[in-house]
Amino acid sequence: MKVLVINPGSTSTKIGVFEDSMLIVAESLKHMKHEDSSNDKGVASRAEEIRSYLAVKDIPLEQFDAIACRGGILPPMESGTYRVNEEMCQYLLNSSKMDHPANLAAPIGMELSRGSIPVFITDPVSVDEFSPEARYSGLPQIPRVSLLHALNMKAAARQVAAEFGRNVESLNLVVVHLGGGISVGLQLRGKMVDVNNANDEGPFSPTRSGELPVGSIVEACFSSGLSEKELLSRYTKAGGMIAYLGTDDLRVAMEMARSDEKAREVIEAMAYGIAKEIGGMCAVAGGQIDAIVLTGGMAYNSSFVEMIKGYVSRFALVVIEPGENELMSLALGAERVLSGVEKAKEFHLEVVL
Secondary structure, X not given: OEEEEEEEOOOEEEEEEEEOOEEEEEEEEEOOOOOOOOOOOOHHHHHHHHHHHHHHOOXXXXXXXEEEEEOOXXXXXXXXXXXXXXXXXXXXXXXXXXXXXHHHHHHHHHHHHOOOOOEEXXXXXXXXXXXXHHHOOOXXXXXXXXXXXXXXXXXXXXXXXXXXOOOHHHOEEEEEEXXXXXXXXXXXXXXXXXXXXXXXXXXXXXXXXXXXXXXXXXXXXXXXXXXXXXXXXXXXXXXXXXXXXXXXXXXXXXXXXXXXXXXXXXXXXXXXXXXXXXXXXXXXXXXXXOEEEEEEHHHHOHHHHHHHHHHHOOOOOEEEEXXXXXXXXXXXXXXXXXXXXXXXEEOOHHHHO
């Protein structure tokens, strides 16, 4: 099976070519600012750059069995692999609640396919499998919402299941994505029934403040003199570790901690907050957890991982699946459909909304 994978960023598009789950070509295509009269937000121009790159590499598009795209900001939906259709593309380009580069992926895939190659997305960030109890925030006007690092967390869960020789639907897991944002999710029998929204809740992370005292937030809104956008930026891009230490790189912070007691304390506090969130998920599962899975970029840091394990290893086996591997996860999603292991879901707004 040959799969083309597309993962757009704001100024570049990562692509990967996979043959039977093996990455054979990977590239990050840098983009110039395009003036696009068709109002497709650069879809046509990015697709043409991908087409030109493949031509230079002598990789004909018609050789691909599927195109796998990063899922954009879609309505709440079940996890899994979805067949991309025109309805999905129109929603991503014109109706999505957030303007994000990932919204371009599926439309780019469709532009490249031109109806001749199946196009898929897998586990977008809007995956919603919450239990009814998890939706209550404390105010009826503000329900909790499911937003998570779904692609990586679901892929890590599948990998652990494979290592256990089990079906993922037979396991209860706490899956922890350790990146610029931190998501701690409870996955029961294959469903992510609860997770902290990494922008608003849970532990602080390298760039995000995590949960904050309500009274202090209200006061800041009225007294700081900052705009709504500036306040949000403070809490989601300049909060957490970078606010305390001036760096969002855990490796730099760890080096600082060798001689700086404050740096050591901040890192330990971040591990402490993650452990508290893990403990809460274990509690609502009644302690019936098969494994705690640590994934994401910070899971490569063995010293930080040991800090977390020191708190939670008595709850369940702690398994480390470091990194994000987004291209591979997308390719595997498409391959599961092509091989018949998984049936592709169909996207229709009246179904998912």
